[in-house]
Amino acid sequence: MTSPSDRRAHVVGLGLIGGSTALALAAQGWRVTGDDHEESARAAALVRGVVTSDRVDPATELIVIATPAAAVVRVANGLLAQHQSPTLIVTDVAGVKGTIGRGVKDPRYIGGHPMAGSELRGLAGARADLFEGCTWVLTPTPRTDAEAYAKLHGYLREFGANVMALDFDTHGRLVALASHVPHLVAGALMNTAASAARSDAALLQLAAGGFRDMTHVAAGDPRIWPDLLFENAAAVTAGLRTVRDRLHDLEEVLHRRDRAALLEALRAAAAARRRLPGRATHPDALARLRVPVTDQPGVLARVTTTASELNVNIFDVEIAHSVEGQPGVLLLAIATEDADKLGEVLRAAGFTVSREEGP
């Protein structure tokens, strides 16, 4: 393995997420190059020292594509064709994964989606610590190179991110409810209030903390959203319908003055909100699960997405090699208390799993 200061990465698209990725990589000792199709962003990144050059170094081990979602397939396939090194890893940060994952078939590509943002936009808002404590989704497939996945997982953990593996469909369904639907609801609330404020000018003066919190995301740049929402339209539409149904239920509850039902709905929401997971902390004790990977394809993707489905955090992924140099065993570091649960489910799914307590 190369020493950190020799590691070279390249970032395409130097906006908020791309710029923050470049800064986070540099903070970990990487030598980072980067490019942007806008001349001003490219120049600003060079001047600010976010990147050292706009050319891909031939020794680059990692390319992060942080362009708008619609450009990822073209950019990824172009770079993968141009750079044939088998140890190169290419990932992206787009908020939708299915079309991209089906359009980039190289095993060296792994889809990614950091659940981080900022009210700031562009390179000016970029920060090396933007991903600390955030969840960073990866979408491995049966084609994904296990070695590449294990390395990328480690790099993202160095940013302080909580790495989680999801298949495309699950990612779309979950991100609809955690991000896409809330964004549209924030817009609908804001537009409802703004429209009423045309006849009641005082309305917006009453917009206190709660209203401001709820409509905060609606202030962001609208241009990134159509691609995300159209690609994920089925899941988003289903989510919107569910929210509409719940609002309709609440109207009925108000109509029949059903205090018990109203309190129950509000109590359930309050309890769920208070249970929202905070930043994943490193557990006191780690166990290591060993899963042989030689005898069936797609072990990496199945094992890691199974962990996510069980809400089990994987803190470290390693590949132990067999004497022939072939990947032999997947080693997963997880909290001791999760080890039995995950081991059991994996065994039931036909994997051979052994457990060791580790440091």
Added chain:
Amino acid sequence: MTSPSDRRAHVVGLGLIGGSTALALAAQGWRVTGDDHEESARAAALVRGVVTSDRVDPATELIVIATPAAAVVRVANGLLAQHQSPTLIVTDVAGVKGTIGRGVKDPRYIGGHPMAGSELRGLAGARADLFEGCTWVLTPTPRTDAEAYAKLHGYLREFGANVMALDFDTHGRLVALASHVPHLVAGALMNTAASAARSDAALLQLAAGGFRDMTHVAAGDPRIWPDLLFENAAAVTAGLRTVRDRLHDLEEVLHRRDRAALLEALRAAAAARRRLPGRATHPDALARLRVPVTDQPGVLARVTTTASELNVNIFDVEIAHSVEGQPGVLLLAIATEDADKLGEVLRAAGFTVSREEGP
């Protein structure tokens, strides 16, 4: 006028808002007594020095009722009957105003509603600066004593609040859209996600800043909400229906992949969100409008609510007395640039208005 250190106020209900009101009054030099029907809250307020006694001082000039909404009419009428001083002012802080305003007919009572909150609850979360920059609604009626209104306006301005006069119905309609509907929508979003998380345990790990912001208010104590929502049910139901219609429109836009319509909805929301008024700052130059108040009833309520309808902030209200000691002229301090607009509308409504530039 008594000097600040001689001013005495009493606060009933020492939760977050009542406790903060007591602290804000004390910070302005008031001697503050206060009571709570819960023995523990009463004792804590005395120990912490938030109030100096739990008994109403006979010289009290201001009583603030910060109990749950359902108790305000009873508490206010009891205290008004018990304390006959014509210069006493009684106000409350409940989030609904119609039933209370119709139930407390004494001209010394003025309904109030500070648009402030905190994620903290109870006296423990109380802060002297909670109302700085917040909008504090007052609901004067034709019965309201103009002198009392002018004094209360001044006291609340000392807290740093932006005081706004609304009639009951307008308050209900506006607070539905600025607070009640957003609260129910936050609950619906949270419950939708929590319910989906039962089968997709990873969902809540994806809940990043936007989702957290949007569901923040849903974490609050549910018990205060049924009274507010039932009393304001008509306006809340209308608001919920509008939000549902907008969400339905967005589903159709996604279905027909109408990029222009989607961008337009998102752009309108972003523009409106960025235009949300910030904290009202004191204008560079004030003008003073003089409105005689002797010849018709309800001048105070009509003039102040008209200003709110025009989104004109009133920074100071004074009553100039005639030689007989009767209220003679209402003096309103407003931003110079608002003076013509408000003067014109008041004149069109039949008032005699003169304008003077003032310091």
